[in-house]
Amino acid sequence: MRLKLLFRNVFRHKLRAFLTIVGICVAILAFGMLRTVISAWYAGVNASSSSRLITRNATSLIFPLPISYLEKIRGVNGVREVSYSNWFGGIYIDAKNFFVNFAVEPRSYFDLYPEFVLPEAQATAFFRDRKACVAGQKLAKRFGWSVGDTITLKGTIYPGNWDFVLQGIYHGKNAATDENQFFFHWSYLNESLKKNDPRRADQVGVYIIDLKHPDMAANVSEAVDALFRNSYAETLTETEKAFQMSFVSMTEAILTVIQIVSCVIIAIIMAVVANTMAMSVRERMGEFAVFKTLGFGGGYLSMLILGESMALSGIGGILGIALTFPAARAFAEAVGQFFPIFHVSLDTIFMDIGAAMAVGAVAAMIPMWRVIHIRIADGLGRTG
């Protein structure tokens, strides 16, 4: 009976309940989408491994490091494996088809990044063929590529048209893995440079170090940087997480604004639901006085109100969460190239649930206080 009473009260004014639920639903949807944008922004940071270090030029990321550092880094105590990559910055047909493409040392790179999963046969083919490339499955799907296709990238940093044969399509080990990247042989790039622009040959963008144990991160970065101190290309070695974070922090201000907006949305809907609850309880003061007359306590009645408020925000919240998934999918399809990882995380769902519950609880506060304190005679109203 208590639940029956609760739900009938929720839907007493159908239009009002409907509009409130729509409001909560939209607010939770907006909140969830903004949180998803934030986590998409941090996707690189979250996907980074604590056992990987990145060594780059200490002056700036735009300056390369000589390939000769490779063996020296490999010799540092605590280093299990080293790989390297160059940001290629190639364009596929049109600049708006942006995706990330790297020249890498294939064997060591795929060894260091086990989250890029490549079928055995494709891996072998990729490693063997000097002009081979691999792409993430989202990327391949986006352009309708299949294994065996020839893909031409127009170089921006390295001029010319570069032809690659797609030898493999990797998929991510989990949802946090970026499936929008493109890799090819560093040696293919380097050989061309040797022929056409020898000054730029034998250089890499960054070294990626895989540690024997994550605990050694501090010691190894220290040791690597010490190795090249006072050389013409000094290095800066940091964890992959810190490296990724340095990209995010460039846009930190925007993220802060998004965070604030997401909180403001929740605050606004709190005020709206609080108003709805206050209105609906004020109209029913007479009824609450009757309940009290019959012997029901203020506690019972305030729980009834809390329940009503929670039911409203619960229904709105569940609908909002349910809509977040298709909305995020549509959003990802529209702007997938900027947010390679755009999926609604479990954390976001928990935050949605928390926000909806907070809305329900806060909205019920004042009406609960009022119902506890109404005096029966006042509530019943005096009738002559």
Place this chain on the structure above:
Amino acid sequence: MNVIEITDIVKSYRRGSQRIRVLEHISLTIANGEFLSLMGPSGSGKSTLLNLIAGLDQADSGSIRIGGTEISTLSETGLAAWRAGRVGFIFQFYNLIPVLTAYENIELPLMLTSLSKKARHAHVITALSLVSLQDRMDHYPRQLSGGQQQRVAIARAVVTDPTILVADEPTGDLDRQSAEDVLELMDQLCTQLGKTSVMVTHDPRAASRAHTLKYLEKGVLSDAPQAAVSECLQT
């Protein structure tokens, strides 16, 4: 034996900085099974006195014993529990809960007891048959006439088998025939079920159905001036 023993109660309300005396040293006893009607001009303090008897409010001084319990010393929660078990309420505007059916409205006071669902059902059905509304039990208040709503309210008032029934202008909002039905019911509750009832009314016709008449004016209680009542009855 007296069920209600009121001795020397005083009640005042604060209005701004002033205190307004509404009841001046009132004493009253009501016997078991008695049907007492309280008359008096508007604003004379009838509802105030009724609320004190029903444990909805506290007097400034004096004693109120009901069925042997001194209620003027009970705490607010103590009073709430006492009301739930001992008092049946009938209001002028019925005060049914609009989102509950007739059946559920009658069941409501039983939610505060430890009765099983089955036992509650039996009580509700008995109360419904008492007011002859079994065929309307699934109707919501808005689907019932005023007289029917008041009968549901009476069923709700008696379903817990209370010691006393209090009614504040129970016929004030009803047409003549419905008022007759309600008064007939209240009379039955006293004579057949031995409920002690206190009814506040403006309506002399209603008052005449009671066994005893009391008259309240300017905070002082007296036996009803017969002349006034019979005069009203003739019109």
